[in-house]
Amino acid sequence: MPRVVSVRLRHPGQFYDFDARDLELSPGDWVIVNKVRGQDIGQVVLSCREIASEDIPGDLKTVVRLAHEGDFRKMQRFREKEREVLARAQEKVDAAELPMRLVAAEYSYNGRALKIYFSAEKRVDFRKLVKQLAREFRTRIELRQIGARDEARLLGGIGNCGRELCCTTWLKEFLRISVRMAKAQDLPLSPMKISGLCGRLLCCLSYECDQYQAIKKELPEVGEKVVTLHGKGQVIGVNVPKEAVTVEIRRGLTVEASAEELAEAKQLAAEGKLQPTPLTASAVYIERKAASGSRREKGSDSQPARSKKTRRRRRRKKPSGSRSDKGNQPSQGSQQQEPSPSSKRRRRRRPRKTGGGDQSQQKGQSAAKKRPSEASVAPKKKSSSHRRQRPRRRPQEKGQS
Numbered sequence: 001m002p003r004v005v006s007v008r009l010r011h012p013g014q015f016y017d018f019d020a021r022d023l024e025l026s027p028g029d030w031v032i033v034n035k036v037r038g039q040d041i042g043q044v045v046l047s048c049r050e051i052a053s054e055d056i057p058g059d060l061k062t063v064v065r066l067a068h069e070g071d072f073r074k075m076q077r078f079r080e081k082e083r084e085v086l087a088r089a090q091e092k093v094d095a096a097e098l099p100m101r102l103v104a105a106e107y108s109y110n111g112r113a114l115k116i117y118f119s120a121e122k123r124v125d126f127r128k129l130v131k132q133l134a135r136e137f138r139t140r141i142e143l144r145q146i147g148a149r150d151e152a153r154l155l156g157g158i159g160n161c162g163r164e165l166c167c168t169t170w171l172k173e174f175l176r177i178s179v180r181m182a183k184a185q186d187l188p189l190s191p192m193k194i195s196g197l198c199g200r201l202l203c204c205l206s207y208e209c210d211q212y213q214a215i216k217k218e219l220p221e222v223g224e225k226v227v228t229l230h231g232k233g234q235v236i237g238v239n240v241p242k243e244a245v246t247v248e249i250r251r252g253l254t255v256e257a258s259a260e261e262l263a264e265a266k267q268l269a270a271e272g273k274l275q276p277t278p279l280t281a282s283a284v285y286i287e288r289k290a291a292s293g294s295r296r297e298k299g300s301d302s303q304p305a306r307s308k309k310t311r312r313r314r315r316r317k318k319p320s321g322s323r324s325d326k327g328n329q330p331s332q333g334s335q336q337q338e339p340s341p342s343s344k345r346r347r348r349r350r351p352r353k354t355g356g357g358d359q360s361q362q363k364g365q366s367a368a369k370k371r372p373s374e375a376s377v378a379p380k381k382k383s384s385s386h387r388r389q390r391p392r393r394r395p396q397e398k399g400q401s
Helices: 069-080 082-096 127-137 148-155 179-184 209-218 259-271 308-317 357-369 372-376
Strands: 003-008 015-019 030-035 038-050 063-066 101-107 113-119 140-145 225-228 231-239 244-250 253-258 285-287
Touching: 015 038, 030 069, 069 082, 082 101, 082 113, 082 127, 101 148, 113 127, 113 148, 127 140, 179 209, 225 244, 225 253, 225 259, 231 253, 253 259
Parallel strands: 113 140
Antiparallel strands: 003 015, 003 038, 030 038, 030 063, 101 113, 225 231, 231 244, 244 253, 253 285
């Protein structure tokens, strides 16, 4: 049986199996391995182990030798050039006006191959660009298009939890994530809270999804009526981490019960031996505020719920005498219902009649004493609509004289 060793290449989360041959390797050793396109340097993660020939992947590469000081000096020299190479390659892309953005550049440990990662919305024809870059850097060029998740893996960063990204540190492969996983864990469906730095759904949504689904199958759903050791009630909440449910026994008083307690109470109820135990300190009680419609007014609990708009309308409809001002409250005999403003008849002032010439002279003198701005303004004439119309007479019948 072949001896297989797991080697981690440049990225921490990616490690691959290689044929160790007759080399004695231990975790932490640096080795030179063969890849599909050339050689590369890596670190041993898992020690050598023997596997069956049926479990061997189709193309198993081999470990060439252990790395020495010369290999590390080459690797360090070429890695220092990667930023400069990326900037020069981006200038070539801008000159060619290609719709692509370069993300990272990686040299092989000996500088014989250069891999450049880029992101683009669509497929890009970069054959001419590859020839220009090979002529510029005098090495074999490989351009690889990556997605948003691979871009976050290459660049790294800090996640919402405050720790380094999982895909950068230990995650080997990306898992399929869906919004159903967030719903199963009762998480808020806000994109800002369930999305990572890459703009996609968080990979950690799949870590505990199976456990949440298994626990929820054992617990009753919200709204279901159950029997507890303290009496019958209705489920109003499910606490998956505690593996318990919140049951409302009566209005404003709830108790938490685990799945074992519910099963025990159900069995006792089926045998007819269930006697509700008195409320003890071991039970967890949650005092809930009464609903807006169950407010107690004047000692009655059976009043229907009233919204804020309804209360405001009723306050407006109340007359002024119904306010709770005892000093200003009139007696019952003196209370008279005032007519509405619409029923009152508007009083219209009649223009005064000007009689002699003395009045006209006095009027002219008073106008002269006024300000010039006020005297210059002509008085407005009343429209014909303001004139009082005479009531029409009823037509007399022919028999009446």
